[in-house]
Amino acid sequence: VNLPRQGERGLLETIRRRFGDHAPPAPRGMGDDCAVVSPSAGGVLLTTDCLVEQEHFRREEPPYFLGRKALAVNLSDIAAMGGDPTGFLFTLALPRGVKRRYLDELIDGLASVSREHHVHLLGGDLSRSSGPLFISITILGRTGDRSARASLSRSGARAGHGIYVSGGLGGSAAGRMLLDAGWRPRLRNRSLIGITRPRPAPVDRIRHRSVMRAVRRHLDPSPRLALGHQLRAGRIASAAIDLSDGLSIDLARLAEASGVGANLIRPAIPIDDSVRACAGLGIEPLDLALHGGEDYELLFTVPPGKEKDLADLDAIPIGRVVSRRQGLTLQEAGGRRRALRVRGYDHLRR
Numbered sequence: 001v002n003l004p005r006q007g008e009r010g011l012l013e014t015i016r017r018r019f020g021d022h023a024p025p026a027p028r029g030m031g032d033d034c035a036v037v038s039p040s041a042g043g044v045l046l047t048t049d050c051l052v053e054q055e056h057f058r059r060e061e062p063p064y065f066l067g068r069k070a071l072a073v074n075l076s077d078i079a080a081m082g083g084d085p086t087g088f089l090f091t092l093a094l095p096r097g098v099k100r101r102y103l104d105e106l107i108d109g110l111a112s113v114s115r116e117h118h119v120h121l122l123g124g125d126l127s128r129s130s131g132p133l134f135i136s137i138t139i140l141g142r143t144g145d146r147s148a149r150a151s152l153s154r155s156g157a158r159a160g161h162g163i164y165v166s167g168g169l170g171g172s173a174a175g176r177m178l179l180d181a182g183w184r185p186r187l188r189n190r191s192l193i194g195i196t197r198p199r200p201a202p203v204d205r206i207r208h209r210s211v212m213r214a215v216r217r218h219l220d221p222s223p224r225l226a227l228g229h230q231l232r233a234g235r236i237a238s239a240a241i242d243l244s245d246g247l248s249i250d251l252a253r254l255a256e257a258s259g260v261g262a263n264l265i266r267p268a269i270p271i272d273d274s275v276r277a278c279a280g281l282g283i284e285p286l287d288l289a290l291h292g293g294e295d296y297e298l299l300f301t302v303p304p305g306k307e308k309d310l311a312d313l314d315a316i317p318i319g320r321v322v323s324r325r326q327g328l329t330l331q332e333a334g335g336r337r338r339a340l341r342v343r344g345y346d347h348l349r350r
């Protein structure tokens with residue numbers, strides 16, 4: 001969009017219309033110099049995250065999904081604290097040459113996630129960028145009340161607690177690798193309807209359905225808000241973190257914050273179906289599950305007395321918290337333990 005021609009005002013009006021069909025939870029939302037929000041009885045959660053073109057996304061990726069993901073990854077941080085999102089601010093810096101249609105789809109993606117999770121746009125800023133396209137989102141949430149524990153944290157895990165994840169891992173990283181290898185998503189009415197194979201395809205035997213699943217996991221992650229809320233409100237989890245960078249590195253962060261070690265059971269680690277099907281690309285499935293990143297599942301720990309409360313929740317047991325002295329280990333089916341290597345997705349790519 002050419003800002004001088006279309007004008008910041010016109011663009012703001014468009015944005016206001018897209019988000020305008022639900023009222024902000026505050027006396028003042030957009031349209032004043034600041035948003036005004038009322039403090040909640042428990043705690044106020046605040047977090048921010050930015051997406052920079054080439055660092056976090058590429059311009060050829062569908063802008064609708066970029067908008068969805070930009071908000072979803074922030075919501076995932078609220079989920080990790082067991083909170084409920086209330087509102088968000090977003091800042092967009094646009095290089096010259098970005099088409100109006102691109103921007104419309106991006107904003108539609110943001111608006112769709114905002115409706116799904118009842119999180120209201122409170123305001124933001126628009127700027128030109130002489131460099132890459134830049135999207136920053138600051139999200140506001142609330143947690144707890146005066147009686148309950150205010151929020152989940154990374155620091156409550158103790159030796160003997162069970163370690164759980166909320167779903168299969170590695171799918172997002174598999175999707176990223178497929179996109180990098182030339183597979184292209186096909187969209188109709190802003191939903192993913194197919195994938196075009198690169199020609200020549202690097203591998204023949206990759207199943208189409210698995211590729212779809214992997215690419216969807218990468219482009220359109222689902223924040224685990226309902227689960228996070230239940231884990232906190234039911235006082236079930238002792239610690240939690242969302243899996244943004246990979247199981248091994250995010251587990252290391254949780255263990256460090258709690259002052260503990262952890263033993264993962266190798267055959268128990270859930271590998272997303274799409275990862276196995278992409279193994280023809282020369283990827284070790286377990287490596288993607290351990291180090292892939294961007295799955296946005298929750299990793300959490302539960303004291304033994306509370307594990308019965310997990311019956312109706314998405315909770316896959318993958319190991320147990322141990323003393324700090326025992327460090328981070330991976331236990332084979334036969335019982336032998338070896339040190340868990342801690343590394344993130346960036347490392348996998350090199």
Ligand SMILES: [Mg+2]
Binds near residue numbers: 076077080242
């Ligand atoms: Mg996080």
